[in-house]
Amino acid sequence: xxxxxxxxxxxxxxxxxxxxxxxxxxxxxxxxxxxxxxxxxxxxxxxxxxxxxxxxxxxxxxxxxxxxxxxxxxxxxxxxxxxxxxxxxxxxxxxxxxxxxxxxxxxxxxxxxxxxxxxxxxxxxxxxxxxxxxxxxxxxxxxxxxxxxxxxxxxxxxxxxxxxxxxxxxxxxxxxxxxxxxxxxxxxxxxxxxxxxxxxxxxxxxxxxxxxxxxxxxxxxxxxxxxxxxxxxxxxxxxxxxxxxxxxxxxxxxxxxxxxxxxxxxxxxxxxxxxxxxxxxxxxxxxxxxxxxxxxxxxxxxxxxxxxxxxxxxxxxxxxxxxxxxxxxxxxxxxxxxxxxxxxxxxxxxxxxxxxxxxxxxxxxxxxxxxxxxxxxxxxxxxxxxxxxxxxxxxxxxxxxxxxxxxxxxxxxxxxxxxxxxxxxxxxxxxxxxxxxxxxxxxxxxxxxxxxxxxxxxxxxxxxxxxxxxxxxxxxxxxxxxxxxxxxxxxxxxxxxxxxxxxxxxxxxxxxxxxxxxxxxxxxxxxxxxxxxxxxxxxxxxxxxxxxxxxxxxxxxxxxxxxxxxxxxxxxxxxxxxxxxxxxxxxxxxxxxxxxxxxxxxxxxxxxxxxxxxxxxxxxxxxxxxxxxxxxxxxxxxxxxxxxxx
Amino acid sequence: xxxxxxxxxxxxxxxxxxxxxxxxxxxxxxxxxxxxxxxxxxxxxxxxxxxxxxxxxxxxxxxxxxxxxxxxxxxxxxxxxxxxxxxxxxxxxxxxxxxxxxxxxxxxxxxxxxxxxxxxxxx
Numbered sequence: 085x086x087x088x089x090x091x092x093x094x095x096x097x098x099x100x101x102x103x104x105x106x107x108x109x110x111x112x113x114x115x116x117x118x119x120x121x122x123x124x125x126x127x128x129x130x131x132x133x134x135x136x137x138x139x140x141x142x143x144x145x146x147x148x149x150x151x152x153x154x155x156x157x158x159x160x161x162x163x164x165x166x167x168x169x170x171x172x173x174x175x176x177x178x179x180x181x182x183x184x185x186x187x188x189x190x191x192x193x194x195x196x197x198x199x200x201x202x203x204x205x206x207x208x209x210x211x212x213x214x215x216x217x218x219x220x221x222x223x224x225x226x227x228x229x230x231x232x233x234x235x236x237x238x239x240x241x242x243x244x245x246x247x248x249x250x251x252x253x254x255x256x257x258x259x260x261x262x263x264x265x266x267x268x269x270x271x272x273x274x275x276x277x278x279x280x281x282x283x284x285x286x287x288x289x290x291x292x293x294x295x296x297x298x299x300x301x302x303x304x305x306x307x308x309x310x311x312x313x314x315x316x317x318x319x320x321x322x323x324x325x326x327x328x329x330x331x332x333x334x335x336x337x338x339x340x341x342x343x344x345x346x347x348x349x350x351x352x353x354x355x356x357x358x359x360x361x362x363x364x365x366x367x368x369x370x371x372x373x374x375x376x377x378x379x380x381x382x383x384x385x386x387x388x389x390x391x392x393x394x395x396x397x398x399x400x401x402x403x404x405x406x407x408x409x410x411x412x413x414x415x416x417x418x419x420x421x422x423x424x425x426x427x428x429x430x431x432x433x434x435x436x437x438x439x440x441x442x443x444x445x446x447x448x449x450x451x452x453x454x455x456x457x458x459x460x461x462x463x464x465x466x467x468x469x470x471x472x473x474x475x476x477x478x479x480x481x482x483x484x485x486x487x488x489x490x491x492x493x494x495x496x497x498x499x500x501x502x503x504x505x506x507x508x509x510x511x512x513x514x515x516x517x518x519x520x521x522x523x524x525x526x527x528x529x530x531x532x533x534x535x536x537x538x539x540x541x542x543x544x545x546x547x548x549x550x551x552x553x554x555x556x557x558x559x560x561x562x563x564x565x566x567x568x569x570x571x572x573x574x575x576x577x578x579x580x581x582x583x584x585x586x587x588x589x590x591x592x593x594x595x596x597x598x599x600x601x602x603x604x605x606x607x608x609x610x611x612x613x614x615x616x617x618x619x620x621x622x623x624x625x626x627x628x629x630x631x632x633x634x635x636x637x638x639x640x641x642x643x644x645x646x647x648x649x650x651x652x653x654x655x656x657x658x659x660x661x662x663x664x665x666x667x668x669x670x671x672x673x674x675x676x677x678x679x680x681x682x683x684x685x686x687x688x689x690x691x692x693x694x695x696x697x698x699x700x701x702x703x704x705x706x707x708x709x710x711x712x713x714x715x716x717x718x719x720x721x722x723x724x725x726x727x728x729x730x
Numbered sequence: 731x732x733x734x735x736x737x738x739x740x741x742x743x744x745x746x747x748x749x750x751x752x753x754x755x756x757x758x759x760x761x762x763x764x765x766x767x768x769x770x771x772x773x774x775x776x777x778x779x780x781x782x783x784x785x786x787x788x789x790x791x792x793x794x795x796x797x798x799x800x801x802x803x804x805x806x807x808x809x810x811x812x813x814x815x816x817x818x819x820x821x822x823x824x825x826x827x828x829x830x831x832x833x834x835x836x837x838x839x840x841x842x843x844x845x846x847x848x849x850x851x852x853x
Contacts, residue, residue, distance in 0.1 A: 104784075104834075108740065111835025115746035118838065122753065147835065204742060 093159035102165065103154040105211075105255070106172075110150070112208035113143040113179055116201045120186075123198075131189060135182040139205060142178035146212065149175070169348075172212060179209040180326050188331070206297050210326040210347050211253050245290035245362050246270045250280040250306065251324070252298045256347070260293060267355060277301025281309055284316055291361055293345075296325035296332065304339065311340035318368060320361040324349075374408065377401045381412055388419055395420060459484060459499070466538035469497060469545070485548055494548040495533060498613075499541050514613070518544070520588050521612025528579035530599065530609035549607050554658065555595035563665035566696055572598065573659045574726045575606035580655065580719035583611055584648040591646060593654035594635040595661065633674060634667040638682050638710050649712040652722060656707025656715075663700070664692040668708060682710075700729050731757045732849060735776040737767035737793065738811075739785050743834075747780070750838055756845075764788030768796050771803050778845060783812040783823065791826045798827035807848040811836070 094102075121136045153160055153168040160168075183206045187199065247269050249260045257273045264271045272289075274280035278301055280294070292310065296303035303323055310316045320342035325332065333344045342361045345354060380401055387393040395416075402412040459482075463471045469486040472494070476483045481499045488495045514535075521532045531547040554572060557564065564572070576598065583590060590597075590611055599607040633641055637653035640646050661667050668686030671677025686708055690701035703725055709715045716722045734756050738744040748758040759776070761767035765787040771779060779797070783790030790810060797803040810823035810831045823831040830844050 107835055108743070112742045112746060114835055115750060115838075119746070119750060119753070204745075208742065 093161050094165070096159070099154050099160055103150065106150050106154070107147065109208040109211040110143050110147050113205050113212075114140060114147075116205050116208075117143065120198065120201055132186060135186050135189070139179050139182040142175040142182070146172055146175040146179075173348075176209055176212050176326075179212075180206060183209065184332075200299075203297055203299075206326065207252065210297065211255060244268050244270070245358075246272070246288070247291045247293060247358070248272050248274060248280065248283055248289045249293045250274045250277065250298075250303075251293075251295040252276055253295070256295070256324075260349075263349075263351060263354065264358070267358075269358075277303070277306040277309075280306050284310065284319070289319055290365060291358065292319055292321045293358075294321050294323050294341075296323055296336070304335065307336065307339045307341055318365070320365050322357060322361055377404070377408060377412075381408070381415060384415065393419055395423070465497065466536060466543070469495065471497075481543075488545070496530075496546045496548045498544045498546065500543065502540065502542070517588075517612040520586070524583055524586055524588060524611055526579060526582045528575050528606055528608060529582065529611060530607045532612060544613060546609065547607075549599045549601050549609075551599045551601040551607070553596050554598040554600065554606075554662070557600065558595055558661060558665070563693065564662045566663070566700065569659060569662040570700075570726060570730050571604065572600075572606055572662060573655070574723060574730070576608065576655050576658065577719050577723035577726055579606070579608040580648070580651050581723060583608075584651070584719050588612060589646060589648060590651050590654075591640070592635075593651050593658060595658055598658065633678055633681070634669065636681075637712070639712060641678055641682065647712065648719065649715050649717065652707055652715050652719060653709075653712075655719075655722070656704055659704050660686070660689060660708065663689050663696050663704065666692070697729065703729070731755070732777045733757045733759065733775055734845070735759050735761060735767065735771055735779045737761045737764065737779065737785065737790070738782045739763055740782070743782070747836060754842060764790060764793035768793050771797055771806065772800065774802060776806055777849060779806055779808045781808050781810050781828070783810050791822070794823075794826045794828055809841070809844060809848070 117136050117139045121133060121140070124132045124136060149168060149171050153164050183202050186202045187206075247264055249257055249264070249271060250273070251257045251260070252275055254275075257275070261271045261273060272283060274283050276298055280292070281301075283289075284292070294303045294306055298306075303325070307321055307323065310319065310321060317340075321340070322343045322345055323333075323336040323341045324345045324347060326347045336344050342364070343357050345357055377400075381398060384393055384398055387397070398412040398416050402409055402416055404412070459465055459471045459474075461471055461473060465471055465484075465486065468490050469488055471484050471486050473485040474482060475485050475496065481501050484497045484499070486495055486497045487493070518532060518535045525531065530549055533545040533547070535542070535544055537543070576593070580590065580593075588611055590608070592610060593608070597608060597610050599609060601607060635654045635657045637646070637650045640650050657667055669677055669680040669684065671680055686705070688701055689696050689704050690698060703716070703722075707715055707722070716725065732755075734751060736744060736748055736751070736758055738747065738760070739762055744760055744762070748760055751758050759770060761770050764785040767779070767781065767785070768788065770776075781790045781794055785793065788796070790812075794808055794810065797806065797808065807829040808827065810826070810828035811834060812819055812823075812831075820831045829848055832841050832844060
């Protein structure tokens with residue numbers, strides 16, 4: 085030790101403290117080893133004695149090294165201290181090896197205190213080289229002031245973590261705490277296993293550094309407790325021990341320890357291991373978070389299906405800058421678009437409904453009741469129907485909405501003015517028509533249920549359709565778009581095709597008879613009863629009772645034979661009105677109208693509405709031909725021609 | 731049976747030394763700091779006191795001075811123990827009133843010979 089008197093000698097107090105710190109654990113090693121040696125008698129104890137003697141020899145060698153460097157008469161510098169630590173490693177290792185051999189050897193179970201005392205030897209040996217760095221506080225304080233420690237420079241951008249250090253040695257705890265805090269971590273300590281578990285239960289940690297050899301609850305027991313608790317299981321645990329022995333390391337890893345560190349710590353290795361563990365935990369946490377957020381997107385999709393999705397629910401997921409974030413953003417965007425579209429649609433329907441209500445109120449200037457029935461809401465009719473509302477009044481009678489008390493469903497009831505039914509022959513033919521119409525069953529045709537007479541009032545019951553008529557639609561909206569018109573026309577052509585193929589001519593196709601239900605399905609009503617109106621019209625002077633003849637073909641006005649093509653003419657007028665907002669001819673009186681209708685050619689649709697395609701316009705004009713043979717010949721053909729336009 | 735009062739704050743030292751002395755046939759009582767050491771010693775009945783010099787509350791130097799200051803403990807032999815084998819520690823210990831002085835780590839045969847010398851030839 086010739087260099088010990090070099091200029092940077094440590095102060096005597098610091099050396100004395102260091103000497104004490106090193107000699108005390110050796111005192112323990114020697115003391116317990118000697119006691120155990122005294123107990124190790126008998127032939128079977130030879131191996132135990134050999135290990136204890138090896139322990140004692142190593143301890144005495146270590147004592148000699150300490151005295152040589154830190155002997156009272158000499159001074160010592162930092163370099164000397166560092167070299168001493170290096171020199172102490174081999175004897176310290178031999179103490180550890182011998183003690184470990186004693187722990188796993190046959191003597192281990194011999195006596196109750198044997199294992200405990202060997203553990204004390206190990207624990208003391210661990211304290212012999214506290215940190216691999218000059219630990220004594222006075223020396224360290226001076227070193228901190230003078231120059232940076234010989235530790236590796238702290239890399240920037242390291243993870244900051246909350247770390248729990250569990251060690252029964254105060255000095256170890258302190259060294260680890262200082263070292264880790266210098267790396268920017270938040271460090272808390274526990275002196276024993278029980279305290280460690282209390283701390284872990286109280287607050288979350290990112291990492292646990294766990295000493296293996298501790299009194300009472302040792303590191304293995306604490307590790308098992310951590311890994312057996314679901315809330316703690318994912319916290320990485322690095323075991324720290326002076327034991328170099330493979331079974332011990334294996335046992336730690338098997339119990340779920342993340343890593344294993346030997347005392348004394350190499351500061352660079354310590355940091356590397358800690359950072360690796362924290363990085364692994366971060367990745368695991370990230371993965372867990374990712375899966376959690378994937379589940380949230382799936383839940384959101386389910387919520388959209390059931391209509392429970394709340395806008396912005398995925399905001400934090402959408403904040404991610406990866407694929408999942410993009411998915412969440414796209415998803416949220418789609419849902420908001422969908423919602424906006426639904427809102428607009430709902431608004432439009434609401435507006436339309438309001439307009440229709442207004443139109444209905446305006447048209448409530450009904451004439452005096454002429455049906456002879458004169459029923460009011462709540463009346464019981466024909467001992468079977470409860471009148472719910474008046475739907476409309478027309479030339480032939482009144483239409484009510486009523487509940488069929490027998491079948492428990494809503495129906496429409498049309499009462500007929502008695503003068504239409506005074507002729508017995510006429511009534512019979514009318515009943516034939518009804519019988520025929522009842523056979524019609526199609527989604528585009530309002531079903532006729534029954535014909536009856538009660539208290540002198542004749543009536544028809546029909547399927548009740550909640551909806552609006554094309555008349556109401558035209559009155560509120562004016563002309564319709566080409567696509568809406570096509571939708572109406574196509575369905576109208578279909579219903580006529582079905583009726584015509586069953587031998588039923590409608591004879592009174594007009595917007596009032598065309599109902600649109602809330603789904604946009606067209607329902608044609610009054611099949612079979614217009615024969616009555618036609619007859620009535622001859623009885624009551626042309627057109628005066630049944631109102632406008634605007635939809636009637638010339639042959640019908642002339643009381644000539646009508647056929648399927650007559651319905652097609654009427655359909656042409658309806659389509660013309662949908663596209664232009666007007667019927668082809670206007671007249672101030674029915675007579676002047678009829679005159680025009682018979683003699684004039686209507687203005688082409690295209691002239692009144694340039695947005696309509698020439699083909700569509702031409703088709704409508706063909707339907708309006710005065711001669712039936714010049715028109716489209718069948719409803720089915722009309723349907724096909726319309727579909728070609730769509 | 732010879733009764734020794736061991737005043738030592740370090741648990742492992744206390745455990746080890748007391749057990750070793752018991753093995754040698756002494757009855758050992760223990761105090762964990764200087765104050766407790768003085769209180770127990772004043773109650774009497776001890777043939778010898780082993781006093782660690784670095785103790786919490788009242789250190790070994792002060793505890794020794796207090797024991798020497800009262801008649802009932804004035805004559806009880808005290809062996810001072812310290813890990814600081816600094817030059818002058820021995821003189822300092824004797825000055826404070828210790829009858830003898832030893833350094834840690836304890837070499838049991840040497841300590842035992844000192845104890846026996848002070849007790850006048852054997853337990």
